[in-house]
Amino acid sequence: MLAFIPENAHRVEVDGRAMLMHVPSTGLYEMDAVARDVFDLFARAGVADAAALRAELGGRHAPGxxxxxxxxxxxxxxxxDAATPAAPIRIARVEDVPLSTIVLNVNTGCNLACTYCYKEDLTTPAKGEKMTFQTAVAAFELLLRQASARDRVNVVFFGGEPLTNIALIRQVVDHAEARVAELGKTVDFSLTTNGTLLSEPLVDWLDAHRFGLTVSMDGPKALHDVNRRNVGGRGTYDAVARNVRMLLGRYRSRPVGARVTLTRGVTDVLAIHDHLRGDLGFAEVGFGPATSGPVSVFNLEGAALGQVFEDMKTLGRRYVEAAIRGENIGFSNMHQLLTDIAQGTKKAVPCGAGLGMLAVDKAGDLHLCHRFVGSDQPTYGNVETGIDVPRLAGFIEGAQDRSGYGCRTCRIRSICAGGCYHESYARQGDPFAPVYHYCDLMRDWVDFGIAAYTRIMQANPDFFRRHLQPRRAQ
Incomplete structure (x- = not known):
């Protein structure tokens, strides 16, 4: 007697094709007539034996x-086997932390006062607390020790606004490039900026050192200026747009993306994408709905959040239409979803926080990621004394079993793995609690992605070879 294990299989109908996602591995299969009938029989009956199979399906399909x-x-x-109990969740033990990325929070100060900012240690430029070069060097040396088996390491500069401490960034780049040259390694740099402090000489320097750049920008002027204001309360669109045009006209090393925060009143996904990509020329645009910010009036809830996902699906359909023509319209949320499906992403934890990546605050203390800097959550060592591996291991091992929260039977658990730790902490006070407000929306979003992947594969499979594999290799 065999039993159906519904939490391991999810069926999605796409244009008459029965697509089966194997949930544990995120593998995607198209079912033929035999598989459809067997699947339907077990899904309906729950359990069946050989006699039931012969009685139900023997007249349609050969025994073999x-x-x-x-x-x-x-x-x-x-x-x-119906008599076999479910296997316990396998917890991968953490004995070391093979870092690939260190995030340096170079300044708590920011020259903007965006209404939805989540940073708990954020201050104005005059009160900003800057990281010292000594701390930054110790952080980079920690990265090199923990990444001894890697040929490539990553340094991310964060803030506040990181460019308010450009002097330190320049020092770190010089030091890091010299050190990796000694070791025969490569270092990549990246940062996210609000765009207000960019200048031609600075852009040329960033270009020379091949920075991965993202600009925080919320769309056309009427939408951007709702929340992204300077400390005096004035909108920043005109200054940012001017600098972005200069940036995109000069920068050659890598594609530059825009990162949009959607809040109550700033949700026009299509208009924002059209402006940032079509009018300004960003290579890609990514959207992050605000749902757990410190000022609840800006957070998206219920119907508004649902409408945002519907609009993202509308933009996703444009992405599919363009992909079939061989074009990439630069919608990074959709691109990431299709990458997860195409590459069979299998997550035990939601991200690399605490595993491949740690964030460093101004005192050199180590945090799960940059979003936790300034929070009341535990730290995991210091750049001078090293990583507190036992404490960090306890967190990562605990994060792998969220069965008490309902994740064990969720059909997108290998893609979501419970969702962002910080989102859960900020909204529910528990970094392990799933992002319940997203669960149904995310399940629908993954189904949408399965359908999109199937349609593109049928019409233009070369799109994935041209647009996903190069991204993965970077």
Whole structure:
């Protein structure tokens, strides 16, 4: 007697094709007529034996075909001996932290006062507390020790506004490039900026050192200026747009993206994308709905959040239409979703925070990621004394089992893995609590992605070779 394991299989109908996502591996399969019938039988009955299979399907399919299909489903743990209990969740033990990325919070000061900012240690430029060169060097040396087996390491500069401490950034770049040259490694730099402090000489310097750049910008003037204001309360669109045009006209090393924060009243996904990509010329645009910011009036809830996802699906359909023509319209949320599906992403934890990446504050203390800097959450060592591996291991190992929250039977658990730690902490006070306000929306978003992937693969499979593999290789 075999039992159906519904939490390991999810069926999505796409233009008459029955697509099966194997949930544990995120593998995607198209089911033939035999597989459809076997799947439907077990999904309906829950359990069945050989006699039931012969009685129900023997008149339609050969015994050998049925046996092969059942064996495939058993191998995928979609069918299991009814007497066999579910295996316990496998917890990968953390004995070391092989870092690839260190995030340096170079200044708590920012020259803007965006209404939705989540940073708990944020101050004005005059009160900003800057990281010292000594701390930054110790952080980079920690990265090199923990990444001894890697050929490439990453340094991310964060703030506040990181460019308010450009003197330190320049020092760190010079030091890091000299050190990796000694070791035969490569270092990549990146930062996210509000765009107000960019100048031609600075852009040329960033270009020379191949920075990965993202600009925080919320769309056309009427939308951007709602929340992204300077400390005096004035909108910043005119200054940012002017600098962005200069940046995109001069910068050659890498594509430059825009990062949009959607808040109550700033949700016109299509208009924002059209302006940032079509009018200003960003290579890609990514959207982050604000749902757990410190000022609740700006957070998206209920119907407004649902409408944002509907608008993202509308933009996603444009992405699919363009992909079939061989074009990439630069919608990074969609691109990431399709990358996860195409590459069979399998997550035990939601991101690399605490594993491949740690963030450093001005005192040199180590945090799970940049978003936790300034919060009341524990730290995990210091750049001078090293990583507190036992404490960090306890967190990462605990994060792998969210069965008490309902994640164990969720069909997108291998893509979501419970969602952002900081989002859960900020909204619910518990970094392990799933982002419940997103759950249904995310399940629908993944189904949308499965359908999009299937349609592109049928019409223009070369799109993935041209646009996903190069991104993965960077």
């Amino acid at each position: 075909a049925l046996a092969d299909c059942v064996a495939s489903f058993v191998a995928l743990d979609i069918l299991r």
